Amino acid sequence: MAVQRRKPAKRKRTSARPPKRGPGVPASRDHALSLVREMMLIRRFEEKADELYSLGKIRGFLHLYIGEEAVCVGAMRGLTSDDSVVATYREHGHAISRGISPGTVMAEMYGKVNGCSRGRGGSMHLFDVSRKFYGGHAIVGAGIPFAVGLALADKMESKPHVTACFFGDGAVDEGEFHESMNMASLWKLPVLFICENNLYAMGTALDRHESVRDIAAHARVYGVHAEQVDGMDVLAVEAAVERNAKAIRRDGTPRFLEILTYRFRGHSMADPVLYRSKEEVSEWMTRDPISSFLLLLRNAGLVGDVDVEKLEKSVAAEIDEAVRFAESGEWEAVEDLTRDVYTPAGARS
Amino acid sequence: MKMTYREAVREGLRHVLKSDPRVFLMGEDVGRYGGAFAVSKGLLAEFGPDRIRDTPLSESTFTGAGIGAAIGGMRPIVEIMTVNFSMLALDQIVNSAAALRHMSGGQISVPLVVRMATGGGRQLAAQHSHSLEGWYAHVPGIKVLAPATPNDARGMLVAAIEDPDPVFIFEHATLYPVEGEVDDPFQPVDISRSTIRRAGTDVSIFAYGGSLGKALQASDDLTTAGISAEVVDIRVLRPLDEATILESVSRTHRVVVVDEMWRTGSFAGEISALIMEKAFYDLDAPVVRVCSAEVPMPYAKHMEAAALPQTANIVAAAQEILGRHG
Ligand SMILES: Cc1ncc(C[n+]2csc(CCOP(=O)(O)OP(=O)(O)O)c2C)c(N)n1
Numbered sequence: 001m002a003v004q005r006r007k008p009a010k011r012k013r014t015s016a017r018p019p020k021r022g023p024g025v026p027a028s029r030d031h032a033l034s035l036v037r038e039m040m041l042i043r044r045f046e047e048k049a050d051e052l053y054s055l056g057k058i059r060g061f062l063h064l065y066i067g068e069e070a071v072c073v074g075a076m077r078g079l080t081s082d083d084s085v086v087a088t089y090r091e092h093g094h095a096i097s098r099g100i101s102p103g104t105v106m107a108e109m110y111g112k113v114n115g116c117s118r119g120r121g122g123s124m125h126l127f128d129v130s131r132k133f134y135g136g137h138a139i140v141g142a143g144i145p146f147a148v149g150l151a152l153a154d155k156m157e158s159k160p161h162v163t164a165c166f167f168g169d170g171a172v173d174e175g176e177f178h179e180s181m182n183m184a185s186l187w188k189l190p191v192l193f194i195c196e197n198n199l200y201a202m203g204t205a206l207d208r209h210e211s212v213r214d215i216a217a218h219a220r221v222y223g224v225h226a227e228q229v230d231g232m233d234v235l236a237v238e239a240a241v242e243r244n245a246k247a248i249r250r251d252g253t254p255r256f257l258e259i260l261t262y263r264f265r266g267h268s269m270a271d272p273v274l275y276r277s278k279e280e281v282s283e284w285m286t287r288d289p290i291s292s293f294l295l296l297l298r299n300a301g302l303v304g305d306v307d308v309e310k311l312e313k314s315v316a317a318e319i320d321e322a323v324r325f326a327e328s329g330e331w332e333a334v335e336d337l338t339r340d341v342y343t344p345a346g347a348r349s
Numbered sequence: 350m351k352m353t354y355r356e357a358v359r360e361g362l363r364h365v366l367k368s369d370p371r372v373f374l375m376g377e378d379v380g381r382y383g384g385a386f387a388v389s390k391g392l393l394a395e396f397g398p399d400r401i402r403d404t405p406l407s408e409s410t411f412t413g414a415g416i417g418a419a420i421g422g423m424r425p426i427v428e429i430m431t432v433n434f435s436m437l438a439l440d441q442i443v444n445s446a447a448a449l450r451h452m453s454g455g456q457i458s459v460p461l462v463v464r465m466a467t468g469g470g471r472q473l474a475a476q477h478s479h480s481l482e483g484w485y486a487h488v489p490g491i492k493v494l495a496p497a498t499p500n501d502a503r504g505m506l507v508a509a510i511e512d513p514d515p516v517f518i519f520e521h522a523t524l525y526p527v528e529g530e531v532d533d534p535f536q537p538v539d540i541s542r543s544t545i546r547r548a549g550t551d552v553s554i555f556a557y558g559g560s561l562g563k564a565l566q567a568s569d570d571l572t573t574a575g576i577s578a579e580v581v582d583i584r585v586l587r588p589l590d591e592a593t594i595l596e597s598v599s600r601t602h603r604v605v606v607v608d609e610m611w612r613t614g615s616f617a618g619e620i621s622a623l624i625m626e627k628a629f630y631d632l633d634a635p636v637v638r639v640c641s642a643e644v645p646m647p648y649a650k651h652m653e654a655a656a657l658p659q660t661a662n663i664v665a666a667a668q669e670i671l672g673r674h675g
Contacts, residue, residue: 084421118454127453134420135453139444145410146445149417149425156373156399156423163417179407183414186405340455341489342588343513347458 018287019260024235029302033311035077035234036297039069039290040315042093045102048319049092049109049123053269058109060122061138063090067264070289071196072097074237075164075259078245079192082132084154084163086147089124089138090263094166098133100126102318103325112329119332120340140201141174143167144193148180151189155252162245164192170201172215181222184254191254192245193219196231202267203275219256231261232287262287350533355525357499358388358464361506362426364535366396369424372510375402375411376428385430386466386525412438412463416446416515419461424510429465432481432519446515447490458513462506467495468521468559468609469657475645478653480609482519482558483616486586492516493586494540497561499529501584504538512540521559521609540585543593549579552667553597555620556607557583560658564607567663578667586616594620595628602633605666607658612640634670639663 026032046066052058065072072093079085087094095105100116108115109123117127117136125136134150137143147165154161171177172195184191195215199206206213216226225247229240237259244255262284266273273281286292297303352360365372374389380403383390393401404411408429415427429435435442442463449457469478486493492514496502502520509516546561547568556564561582568578581597583589598604604624608617617638624636642656 116454117452117456120454121452125452127456129453129456134457135449137445139440142413142440142445145413145441146417146420148410149414149419150421151417152414153418153421153423156418157421176409176413179405179410180413182405183407183410338489340451342492343450343458347513 018232018262018284019230024233024239024296025300026235026297026302032297032302033307035073035238036290036293036303037311037315038073038097039234039293040311041102041318042069042073042096043290044315044319045096045106045322046092048323049106050269052323058123059111060124061089062109062123062269063267064265065090065093065263067284067288068196068198068231068261069093070234070237070293071231071259071261072166074234075166075194075241077238078241079162079164082159082161083245084132084134084147084150084161086134086143086150086163086165087136088143088167089136090168091126091136091166092123095126095128095133098128098131100128100131100133102322106322106326107329110326110329111331112326113332114325114329118340141167141171141176144171144176144180147191148184148189151184151191151254152187155189160249162190162192162248164194164241164245166194166196168201169195169197169199169206169215170204170209171195172218173201173209177218181219181224185222185224188253190248190252192241192248193224193254193256194241195256195258196261197258198261198263200263200267200276203271205275216256216258224254224256226256226258228258228260231259232289232292234289234293350531351528352499352531353526353528354499354502354520355386355388357503357531358506358520359390359392361503362389362392363395364503364507365426365510366392366400369510371422371424372426373400373402373423374426374428375404375415377404377406377430379403379428384428386522388525389428408434408437409441413441413445415461415463416441416449416459419459420449420457424460426462426464426510429463431477431522432465432467433476433479435465442485442491442517443488447488450514451490459515460513461515462509462518463515464506464518464520466522467519468523469641469646469653470523470559472648472650472653474648478646480641482517482586483608483610483614483619485517486589486616486619488587490515491587492540493519495519495521495558495584495586497521497524497558497582497584499527500531501538503531504536505540508537508540516540519558523559527562541588541590543584543590544582545579545593545597546582547578547580549577549601551577551601551671552603552605553579553581553601554605554607554663554667555581555583555594557586558609560607560609563658563660564663566660567667570660570664571667574668576667576671583620589623591623591627594623598624598628599631602631603670604632604636605639605663605670606636607639607663609641609658611643612638613643615640637666637670639666
């Protein structure tokens with residue numbers, strides 16, 4: 001007997017096709033320029049990191065975020081400095097857009113003691129508690145319960161803060177994702193879950209790792225309000241995060257954003273990217289978050305060539321300074337090897 | 350004043366819940382049910398559901414949430430029903446709780462307390478009976494306690510909540526109904542030191558948690574045979590108080606280590622290696638380990654008893670090293 005093949009169910013968006021740009025308009029020229037500058041800064045920072053990696057100055061795993069800059073830049077603008085941020089191992093952009101200086105991030109990647117985690121964390125474990133930037137988690141999914149706990153603390157202390165938790169589409173397959181959705185919803189915790197759906201978990205495409213490819217639907221199962229957002233559009237991300245963070249502060253319940261994005265590079269520097277076609281990548285690159293935003297601004301008469309040139313120059317200077325800061329940093333003394341395993345006596349109440 | 354181990358843990362909880370508004374207890378069935386071992390019975394009525402928090406069956410997430418809440422300014426106590434179930438939270442414990450301080454360059458302390466029941470002896474078979482605290486003692490960045498008496502159970506919990514680092518407390522499940530003397534008024538317990546429970550001159554018996562009582566009984570039995578056995582309660586598995594162990598060896602020159610973990614890779618192996626490295630020339634005989642048999646815990650009573658270290662095994666081990674190398 002012939003096996004009947006079931007017709008594939010209609011999916012929201014599972015193909016590799018990039019979304020069309022929405023009709024967003026920036027609030028002001030200055031605002032627009034600052035968004036562009038920050039995205040450029042992160043892009044150039046990572047291009048530099050790529051170069052330094054080839055030179056052996058940076059070692060370990062290096063996961064570039066190139067192509068996804070609109071997500072972190074937009075998202076951080078929608079949060080306040082009192083909100084907490086939890087990120088993954090692909091977090092250079094998140095760290096920089098949270099205000100951690102590119103110099104201390106670069107120094108961290110060099111492994112120098114003037115890095116933001118004293119050179120103990122490297123690229124995957126960037127921390128800055130003064131900015132409520134809580135890492136830098138390299139176990140897929142592990143940052144999600146952590147964020148739930150930060151939000152629980154805020155709620156128990158009646159603080160009006162939101163914890164923004166970034167993770168990839170791959171993390172949705174981990175039990176902790178589901179446990180956390182359930183718990184955050186059940187306990188009405190102020191968490192903004194931000195899934196950066198870049199269509200791949202390392203080399204495994206979404207349609208090969210998810211039974212239900214509409215990721216927002218996973219959150220809705222737990223009664224969590226969920227939206228999909230165009231992650232190549234910095235204004236759309238900014239607006240969505242701002243609106244949802246506000247709603248969380250108002251209602252005290254978690255929310256979920258599935259941000260549709262794409263990484264232009266491999267998963268890490270070790271990835272030869274054999275699992276997707278050049279055509280797919282170049283199609284997404286037509287939606288490059290930086291150049292497409294610049295195009296929008298040019299068309300609106302908000303920026304011209306001179307502005308772009310100026311921006312590039314100042315960004316280049318900042319990157320040079322970051323590298324100089326990292327190069328001139330010290331190596332931690334080996335005698336300090338076992339410091340910061342336990343809290344020194346009297347260090348904190 | 351006398352109370353059971355169960356009451357002592359509860360008194361410890363009550364003490365810290367009262368003295369610090371940031372403290373809360375979270376875990377499966379700690380509230381309405383009163384705790385799987387009835388430890389938290391009555392606390393829900395006293396402190397309310399915000400501070401005695403029933404969680405879903407999500408060990409990894411409520412442990413991880415404990416880490417986040419600790420960093421967020423609270424002082425959570427997470428109860429995991431038994432050490433067996435803590436395997437589901439192992440990632441959060443080893444990769445996050447223990448590592449966050451170091452990999453953030455010292456920016457973050459994790460003032461989290463995790464309590465769980467451990468150990469066999471109640472015919473609960475292979476998925477509810479194991480002793481795995483030595484695994485946790487392997488991990489730098491966490492502290493591992495194994496109180497054997499009601500006084501330690503209460504006092505160590507209070508000390509743990511005041512500690513800025515993640516502290517894991519292993520409560521041997523057979524101890525909950527056991528009664529013992531507790532300090533009145535309350536005295537905190539030093540969680541950096543082991544303690545000598547009984548002084549002796551011929552042999553040192555090192556034990557902790559559920560094995561301490563058996564070690565003391567063995568010491569009694571040995572006395573009638575004319576052997577003076579010192580009993581040292583290890584009680585702090587990490588960071589290990591090496592000094593107390595080595596001093597005892599320097600007095601007695603013979604060692605029996607009792608540990609409910611399986612012998613292979615047991616915590617007793619660690620103690621034994623420590624003595625070999627640092628007190629080799631103090632020894633008059635090889636160190637002997639009394640551990641669990643190399644089987645998943647059987648259900649049948651006699652088989653379970655045969656698998657666990659018993660008083661008779663400790664006595665025999667001590668007599669053997671004294672007889673052969675006396
Ligand atoms: C628990 C765990 N399993 C496997 C890995 C190895 N690993 C690192 S990143 C990754 C893919 C994650 O993909 P996704 O969550 O979509 O994030 P993205 O890298 O796309 O941002 C895997 C499998 C890991 N770090 N942690």
